Amino acid sequence: MLGCMLYIQCDNPACAAINYVPLGKRHKDPNTKGVVWDINTKLGAAMLHAGIGERQINKFLTVLNMKAIHHKSLKKSEREVGKAIENVAKESVRRALFEEKEATCKQSNDSNELITVSVDGGWQKRGSGKCYNSLSGAS
Numbered sequence: 191m192l193g194c195m196l197y198i199q200c201d202n203p204a205c206a207a208i209n210y211v212p213l214g215k216r217h218k219d220p221n222t223k224g225v226v227w228d229i230n231t232k233l234g235a236a237m238l239h240a241g242i243g244e245r246q247i248n249k250f251l252t253v254l255n256m257k258a259i260h261h262k263s264l265k266k267s268e269r270e271v272g273k274a275i276e277n278v279a280k281e282s283v284r285r286a287l288f289e290e291k292e293a294t295c296k297q298s299n300d301s302n303e304l305i306t307v308s309v310d311g312g313w314q315k316r317g318s319g320k321c322y323n324s325l326s327g328a329s
């Protein structure tokens with residue numbers, strides 16, 4: 191991974207003590223309760239933000255002459271950040287719903303006014319001669 195610890199041994203042969211020098215900050219991963227490097231969590235955020243995966247990150251690191259990162263480690267970072275992003279999104283939706291409810295009730299002077307919503311969705315189909323329906327869709 192990108193965060194690491196330097197082990198520096200004392201030059202004095204009588205001492206030979208090893209000093210541990212962290213090359214960055216660390217924090218506790220709320221999902222695994224383990225201690226992780228901030229830079230690795232930021233890498234997970236960068237992957238999600240840029241929409242790139244393990245292959246692209248490792249190609250990028252390899253071009254920079256840096257060691258590739260195991261896909262399981264990258265996934266762990268992505269999951270940590272993903273959970274946080276999901277929580278922010280849920281809170282944002284909850285707040286927007288509350289504001290919409292308030293505005294609707296204010297307009298109609300009825301505190302129990304129902305909010306009408308309209309949703310449309312669909313999924314991919316292919317005209318290959320065979321019936322094909324995609325498992326994923328958008329709404």
Ligand SMILES: [Zn+2]
Nearest residue numbers: 200202205207
């Ligand atoms: Zn020493």
